[in-house]
Amino acid sequence: MSSVCIIAEHQSGKLKKSPLNAITFGKDAAQKIGAELCVVVIGHNISGVADELKSYGASKIVLADDAGLANYTAEQWAHVAAEAAKKYDAVLVGMASGTTGKDMMPRVAVKLNAGMGSDIIGFDGKFFTRGMWAGNALATIEITTPVKVVTIQTTAFAAAEPVEGESILEQLDIRLPQTKTRFVEMRETVSERPDPTEASVVITGGRGVNGAENFKIIEKLADIFGGAVGATRVAVDAGWVPNDLQIGQTGKMVAPDLYVAAGLSGSIQHQAGMKNSKVIVAINKDEEAPIFQIADFGIVADLFKVIPEMSDLLEKEMS
Amino acid sequence: MNPVAMGLLLFISLSAFTLSVVRRFLPLFVMQPDVRWDNPKERVVGILKYFFGQLRFMRPFERVHGIAHIMIFWGVLVVTFSTIQMAGRGFVPDWHLPGFGDTGLGLTYIFFKDLFTLSIMTGCTMAFANRVFFRPSRMILSLEALVILNWIFWMMAMDLLYESTLFILSPEHPETQAAFLGMFGKNVLMGMGLSSDSSLTAQLHAIGSWGHLMLGLSFLNYLPYCKQFHEITSLPSLYMRSLKEKGALTPQNLEDEDAIFGVGKIEEFSWKRGIDMYSCAECGRCRANCPAFLTDKPLSPMALIMDEREHLKKKTNLMSQAAVLKFKKDPEKAAEVLEQWDGESLVGDVISEEAIWACTTCGHCTSNCPLMIEHVDNIIDMRRHLVQVESRFPKELTQFFKGCENLSNPWGLASNTRGDWFKDLGVQTPEENPDFEYLFYVGCAGSFDDRYKKVTIALTKLLQKAGVNFVCLGDNEMCCGETARRLGNEYLAQHMINFNLEMFDTIGVKKIITACPHCFNTLKNEYPQFGKKFEVIHHTEMIWELTRKGAFKGGAKFNGKGSVVYHDSCYLGRYNDLYDIPRDIARFVPGVKLVEAERNRRTSFCCGAGGGRMWMEENIGKRINTERFEQLYATGAKTVATACPYCMIMLDDVVREKGMQEEVEVVDLAQMMLNSLEDQ
Numbered sequence: 001m002s003s004v005c006i007i008a009e010h011q012s013g014k015l016k017k018s019p020l021n022a023i024t025f026g027k028d029a030a031q032k033i034g035a036e037l038c039v040v041v042i043g044h045n046i047s048g049v050a051d052e053l054k055s056y057g058a059s060k061i062v063l064a065d066d067a068g069l070a071n072y073t074a075e076q077w078a079h080v081a082a083e084a085a086k087k088y089d090a091v092l093v094g095m096a097s098g099t100t101g102k103d104m105m106p107r108v109a110v111k112l113n114a115g116m117g118s119d120i121i122g123f124d125g126k127f128f129t130r131g132m133w134a135g136n137a138l139a140t141i142e143i144t145t146p147v148k149v150v151t152i153q154t155t156a157f158a159a160a161e162p163v164e165g166e167s168i169l170e171q172l173d174i175r176l177p178q179t180k181t182r183f184v185e186m187r188e189t190v191s192e193r194p195d196p197t198e199a200s201v202v203i204t205g206g207r208g209v210n211g212a213e214n215f216k217i218i219e220k221l222a223d224i225f226g227g228a229v230g231a232t233r234v235a236v237d238a239g240w241v242p243n244d245l246q247i248g249q250t251g252k253m254v255a256p257d258l259y260v261a262a263g264l265s266g267s268i269q270h271q272a273g274m275k276n277s278k279v280i281v282a283i284n285k286d287e288e289a290p291i292f293q294i295a296d297f298g299i300v301a302d303l304f305k306v307i308p309e310m311s312d313l314l315e316k317e318m319s
Numbered sequence: 320m321n322p323v324a325m326g327l328l329l330f331i332s333l334s335a336f337t338l339s340v341v342r343r344f345l346p347l348f349v350m351q352p353d354v355r356w357d358n359p360k361e362r363v364v365g366i367l368k369y370f371f372g373q374l375r376f377m378r379p380f381e382r383v384h385g386i387a388h389i390m391i392f393w394g395v396l397v398v399t400f401s402t403i404q405m406a407g408r409g410f411v412p413d414w415h416l417p418g419f420g421d422t423g424l425g426l427t428y429i430f431f432k433d434l435f436t437l438s439i440m441t442g443c444t445m446a447f448a449n450r451v452f453f454r455p456s457r458m459i460l461s462l463e464a465l466v467i468l469n470w471i472f473w474m475m476a477m478d479l480l481y482e483s484t485l486f487i488l489s490p491e492h493p494e495t496q497a498a499f500l501g502m503f504g505k506n507v508l509m510g511m512g513l514s515s516d517s518s519l520t521a522q523l524h525a526i527g528s529w530g531h532l533m534l535g536l537s538f539l540n541y542l543p544y545c546k547q548f549h550e551i552t553s554l555p556s557l558y559m560r561s562l563k564e565k566g567a568l569t570p571q572n573l574e575d576e577d578a579i580f581g582v583g584k585i586e587e588f589s590w591k592r593g594i595d596m597y598s599c600a601e602c603g604r605c606r607a608n609c610p611a612f613l614t615d616k617p618l619s620p621m622a623l624i625m626d627e628r629e630h631l632k633k634k635t636n637l638m639s640q641a642a643v644l645k646f647k648k649d650p651e652k653a654a655e656v657l658e659q660w661d662g663e664s665l666v667g668d669v670i671s672e673e674a675i676w677a678c679t680t681c682g683h684c685t686s687n688c689p690l691m692i693e694h695v696d697n698i699i700d701m702r703r704h705l706v707q708v709e710s711r712f713p714k715e716l717t718q719f720f721k722g723c724e725n726l727s728n729p730w731g732l733a734s735n736t737r738g739d740w741f742k743d744l745g746v747q748t749p750e751e752n753p754d755f756e757y758l759f760y761v762g763c764a765g766s767f768d769d770r771y772k773k774v775t776i777a778l779t780k781l782l783q784k785a786g787v788n789f790v791c792l793g794d795n796e797m798c799c800g801e802t803a804r805r806l807g808n809e810y811l812a813q814h815m816i817n818f819n820l821e822m823f824d825t826i827g828v829k830k831i832i833t834a835c836p837h838c839f840n841t842l843k844n845e846y847p848q849f850g851k852k853f854e855v856i857h858h859t860e861m862i863w864e865l866t867r868k869g870a871f872k873g874g875a876k877f878n879g880k881g882s883v884v885y886h887d888s889c890y891l892g893r894y895n896d897l898y899d900i901p902r903d904i905a906r907f908v909p910g911v912k913l914v915e916a917e918r919n920r921r922t923s924f925c926c927g928a929g930g931g932r933m934w935m936e937e938n939i940g941k942r943i944n945t946e947r948f949e950q951l952y953a954t955g956a957k958t959v960a961t962a963c964p965y966c967m968i969m970l971d972d973v974v975r976e977k978g979m980q981e982e983v984e985v986v987d988l989a990q991m992m993l994n995s996l997e998d999q
């Protein structure tokens with residue numbers, strides 16, 4: 001039986017959230033083309049991840065566990081993913097459209113001699129849908145090769161829910177190829193919060209926050225959601241927060257499910273970095289601030305009053 | 320004087336000089352073609368103004384140095400005839416140029432020769448003192464410069480010694496009537512005990528003449544190896560100066576398959592850039608008002624040219640070989656030879672990418688360079704290479720390019736909302752009003768940026784008040800391409816330019832009003848490169864024209880804060896010479912007290928946003944907009960008047976950053992005008 005293969009990403013031995021959205025896509029696609037769903041996990045010491053994946057209704061969980069795969073390199077992972085796809089007779093191979101997916105899936109496509117579609121938001125069994133021109137147009141595309149490779153826009157698909165029954169776990173033994181790149185070392189900035197580009201909730205503070213110390217209330221609200229902290233250029237320039245948190249034209253581009261803009265006017269430079277967020281909540285004392293023009297919910301009030309209240313209510317609600 | 324010795328001296332030194340000059344110029348023949356001899360009349364007029372007239376030395380920031388240069392330059396022009404005569408006298412005693420000698424002309428010449436000898440010696444002393452004691456920040460304290468000044472000084476001192484001793488030896492010499500300096504020297508020397516029959520006098524006379532000639536001829540041979548080579552190259556360099564509109568960049572032919580996209584290697588520059596490199600005299604006038612240099616960015620226009628010159632010198636042998644092969648009609652072999660270069664690369668090693676991206680294209684360098692070196696085009700050449708060949712640029716620009724490519728605005732906002740600002744203002748489109756007189760080309764900032772939309776609306780109201788028949792394109796307008804062009808993305812720029820041109824053609828545009836000096840400059844000076852010329856009018860020109868026609872009665876009163884300082888936009892002022900009209904508008908508003916910043920008009924200081932800097936982070940040195948705001952704030956003004964979206968946004972950002980919104984206001988002249996009228 002042919003299959004739909006979804007590659008699942010994980011970090012520090014834990015399953016990431018994005019594969020669950022990709023699994024929803026995969027299940028739906030498998031049903032539409034009459035194939036089985038295989039979820040492929042690549043790495044080392046990740047049986048926990050594989051076990052966790054068993055409960056989402058895939059036919060098979062394919063585990064490629066090798067010490068040589070402990071650290072991600074596009075060349076090796078693409079090789080393993082392509083070999084898995086061949087072994088399980090995949091007609092469609094997909095992965096969430098994150099940094100890793102964008103990095104390795106084109107290579108997988110080359111290895112499988114497959115056509116590729118990126119940032120897919122829909123599939124009807126034959127045609128794929130994808131956003132173009134910064135989301136201003138939708139394109140319907142057909143991939144005409146026997147095997148098709150896609151990256152999946154996670155925001156277009158709900159996260160898969162656990163179902164009854166367990167998937168079969170199969171080990172995949174693959175000889176790792178000689179590669180031209182090798183992993184040397186990993187240096188990361190230690191942050192307990194996710195990066196703004198990856199978080200589903202981003203709380204951003206601007207000039208109105210007025211000081212590094214005051215950013216704590218922004219951070220607290222972000223932590224309640226497990227979200228990220230963002231900042232405007234002014235806040236970064238003033239040294240209140242590190243500059244890798246800057247959102248905007250010359251900073252990071254984000255599109256989370258929820259974007260809270262606190263104490264920022266929403267200059268066009270800032271809007272350029274966050275206008276694609278699903279729900280935008282603006283808090284500003286100045287009711288003429290341009291941010292209210294693009295906000296779904298606007299609160300004209302002092303952020304020092306509103307945000308702590310929000311945090312308290314949310315904490316109560318969640319506990 | 321011994322004719323054989325003189326003959327040998329002249330032969331050896333002039334041959335050596337010729338060889339040096341050939342060595343310098345041969346490499347230029349493998350550089351790119353560039354026609355610089357069209358329009359001879361205008362070129363000759365330029366020579367009169369800028370070479371003989373020395374116009375660019377009579378400017379602010381000069382203090383003594385400009386005068387010193389004029390004194391030396393004119394002096395050398397005059398004294399050269401005397402030096403030629405002196406060399407001739409090595410063969411024929413008392414030889415003189417035809418018409419000179421004991422004639423009215425000859426004696427007049429001697430008077431001026433003495434005058435200018437004095438002028439050169441004084442000029443050298445002034446320049447020396449200025450360099451050593453006052454050290455203007457634009458200059459570098461170079462040993463080479465001091466050696467050169469001394470060399471010239473002593474050359475003239477020798478000439479004076481020759482003349483003074485001549486008059487002791489032959490007291491009846493006809494030139495004694497005119498040579499006041501020589502007579503003064505004679506009296507001094509005689510006072511020291513010299514007489515016509517002492518052998519020392521004759522010896523000093525010989526030392527004077529040989530000294531002058533030997534210093535002169537050795538100096539001539541030193542020229543091609545030092546910054547003073549500009550004595551030779553300045554005349555051709557000024558004659559072959561760029562005659563294109565100041566605000567226009569050289570277009571790039573995208574259709575030509577052999578075209579080189581920008582400049583990544585020194586030989587990919589036009590040969591004129593090579594002459595520019597030799598011409599740079601390291602005076603630093605280019606950086607006296609350079610916003611990048613003065614805020615500690617890794618760019619100094621002077622160092623740019625000097626570093627390129629050093630690189631050119633290192634590559635001279637290879638390029639000369641290639642040039643010879645090219646003369647032998649073997650271009651393939653020539654290209655192979657050039658490929659052998661394995662030293663430093665022009666872009667990256669010689670000129671750092673940070674320097675290339677630091678330029679705001681404010682144009683002060685070129686406009687203040689006495690030799691009219693084209694720094695901005697030079698930098699854009701290299702940006703074109705980086706963007707179009709290597710696809711290497713500051714990462715923030717990805718968003719800019721993407722936005723312009725997909726939606727024709729830098730922010731990547733939906734292009735169908737471009738005309739949203741005029742929904743409720745009763746502005747017509749060309750479909751609604753095909754018989755319009757003016758197209759109001761709004762531009763990206765005026766269409767999308769909330770701060771500048773207010774200016775767009777103010778201008779619309781003024782035009783409507785005055786009954787001007789105009790239309791706006793709304794979402795049929797594309798970005799004008801100015802910034803993409805200055806960022807080196809010529810392909811993207813030309814795509815937008817051609818789209819706009821077709822649109823203008825379809826609806827029959829003849830006159831265009833715009834509220835953005837960047838759009839203004841590009842529409843006016845660069846669109847004609849693509850075959851269409853329009854009457855392009857900046858909004859300040861339009862407002863002033865309407866005012867003069869009496870469309871607006873003097874407003875009630877200026878309702879802004881304090882006195883007003885007008886900040887010149889580079890692309891309005893330096894590039895298009897619009898200095899007075901904006902000030903006239905400000906003064907027309909009753910109650911306005913207009914003050915000037917120290918750096919104003921031609922020496923105005925950039926806001927920091929030009930050349931695409933608006934779209935890049937500025938993390939090195941002081942922020943240019945902060946520096947400029949502080950200069951403006953120092954005037955005591957509480958209202959900063961602007962006429963450009965970039966200037967307004969950059970300066971207003973500083974006001975906000977400093978939390979000074981209550982104290983200082985940044986307004987456009989259109990807003991200022993409208994506010995005063997609406998108060999009536």
